[in-house]
Amino acid sequence: MTREFQVQGVRVSELARRYGTPLFVYDGTVLRDRFHGLRDRLHPAMEIFYSLKANPNISICALLHSFGARAEVSSLVELTTALRAGVPPQQVIFLGPGKSRQELAACLDTGIYAVVCESIPEVALVDELARERGVKAPVALRVNPRFAVKRSGLAMGGRPRQFGIDEEELFGQTDLVKRFPDVDLMGVQVYMGTRILHETVIVENTTRILDLAERLSDALSIELRMVDVGGGLGVSYFDGESDLDAQVLTDGLNPVIEDFTARHPGTRMIMELGRYLTAEAGTYVMGVRYTKTSMGERFAVADGGTHHHMAAVGIGSFVKRNFPMAVLNRLDEPATEEWNVTGPLCTPGDTIGKKVPLPPVRPGDLIGVHRSGAYGPTASPGLFLGHGYPAEVLVHEGRCHLVRERDRPDDLLQRQRLYDPTAHDAADVPH
Numbered sequence: 001m002t003r004e005f006q007v008q009g010v011r012v013s014e015l016a017r018r019y020g021t022p023l024f025v026y027d028g029t030v031l032r033d034r035f036h037g038l039r040d041r042l043h044p045a046m047e048i049f050y051s052l053k054a055n056p057n058i059s060i061c062a063l064l065h066s067f068g069a070r071a072e073v074s075s076l077v078e079l080t081t082a083l084r085a086g087v088p089p090q091q092v093i094f095l096g097p098g099k100s101r102q103e104l105a106a107c108l109d110t111g112i113y114a115v116v117c118e119s120i121p122e123v124a125l126v127d128e129l130a131r132e133r134g135v136k137a138p139v140a141l142r143v144n145p146r147f148a149v150k151r152s153g154l155a156m157g158g159r160p161r162q163f164g165i166d167e168e169e170l171f172g173q174t175d176l177v178k179r180f181p182d183v184d185l186m187g188v189q190v191y192m193g194t195r196i197l198h199e200t201v202i203v204e205n206t207t208r209i210l211d212l213a214e215r216l217s218d219a220l221s222i223e224l225r226m227v228d229v230g231g232g233l234g235v236s237y238f239d240g241e242s243d244l245d246a247q248v249l250t251d252g253l254n255p256v257i258e259d260f261t262a263r264h265p266g267t268r269m270i271m272e273l274g275r276y277l278t279a280e281a282g283t284y285v286m287g288v289r290y291t292k293t294s295m296g297e298r299f300a301v302a303d304g305g306t307h308h309h310m311a312a313v314g315i316g317s318f319v320k321r322n323f324p325m326a327v328l329n330r331l332d333e334p335a336t337e338e339w340n341v342t343g344p345l346c347t348p349g350d351t352i353g354k355k356v357p358l359p360p361v362r363p364g365d366l367i368g369v370h371r372s373g374a375y376g377p378t379a380s381p382g383l384f385l386g387h388g389y390p391a392e393v394l395v396h397e398g399r400c401h402l403v404r405e406r407d408r409p410d411d412l413l414q415r416q417r418l419y420d421p422t423a424h425d426a427a428d429v430p431h
């Protein structure tokens with residue numbers, strides 16, 4: 001018997017048979033362990049908000065919410081997803097540098113906890129929308145701090161960015177409360193960057209953000225009812241990286257949180273986590289269609305590719321580094337060969353893994369990319385070559401749940417309109 005990858009006792013070959021490939025499979029137990037691994041150690045004053053950006057599937061959101069996560073959203077669809085998943089409005093915050101009037105209106109109409117504004121003109125627009133509605137809009141200010149994060153995968157603050165309002169500028173805006181009477185300025189948010197894998201960096205960031213929030217609320221004379229310290233907690237993907245240790249992290253963070261909450265007992269403290277909660281729970285499963293060699297290198301051409309998993313091409317790196325991968329239906333066979341794992345797209349860029357150590361690969365094998373529960377389909381060009389998005393399955397408590405259907409050709413085509421070059425009844429002439 002060859003050993004097969006299983007999710008809660010469900011064999012991967014069974015999943016492939018039932019749902020087809022390519023396929024994303026999520027393990028609900030891993031999701032729960034990720035959440036509780038941190039939640040149970042983290043100071044209770046710090047609330048965990050799930051960043052839907054990492055994986056916007058409504059069932060993933062609902063499951064994380066059932067464990068205790070709140071929601072951080074950045075689009076109308078994400079807001080709708082969180083609310084439909086059952087997250088109460090007072091556990092939702094909305095963030096993003098380019099919110100539309102419609103999105104801001106939805107924030108006010110649904111009564112979410114806070115709109116995190118990223119520019120002064122945005123605060124002015126929220127003020128106007130609140131006045132129209134006769135409400136006071138709860139607003140937190142996203143600050144682009146003077147300090148930058150060291151050793152993150154991608155820095156979002158501390159340099160010229162479209163995100164947030166520069167710290168220097170904000171300290172000069174002491175009349176904000178007066179200028180925007182229909183806005184309830186109640187909080188501060190800072191998000192420094194993503195993919196941080198050093199506990200000390202997160203502790204240091206948090207310390208500086210809390211200090212900045214205190215100074216800012218003094219300078220602007222606002223009551224600090226909320227402070228959001230961002231997050232950016234990473235997971236390891238590549239050789240040489242190692243995962244954060246939740247115990248070490250919280251041993252460092254909890255005294256900082258305790259200190260702050262002792263001085264500001266009424267202030268809601270928020271941490272936003274995407275990747276950290278979902279990455280490990282997901283596996284991208286591809287079926288091998290053909291194998292071949294080209295100029296001495298082996299290729300496994302699979303039915304899945306970078307149109308579902310752009311992140312696997314490499315994150316912020318010019319050198320291709322591989323995600324953890326395996327032949328899932330023959331886990332016990334030693335990796336004696338090197339394989340390029342490619343997909344169906346007509347571009348050399350459609351390379352999921354380069355020279356991956358694998359056992360001899362055969363057509364019909366199932367190749368899995370582990371740690372793929374974050375920034376998969378949502379961050380990939382699923383429409384490229386008309387392949388569409390794959391099915392997604394959540395396995396929880398030993399049962400399989402199809403949480404997203406695979407795109408069919410009609411799903412992709414029905415939003416296009418056929419222009420008939422022979423018809424002359426020009427329908428859309430501008431007047």
Ligand SMILES: *Cc1c(COP(=O)(O)O)cnc(C)c1O
Nearest residue numbers: 051054191194232272273274275
């Ligand atoms: C992307 C993003 C997150 C989530 O980032 P992860 O690295 O997936 O945890 C949280 N907050 C903001 C503002 C973001 O832009």
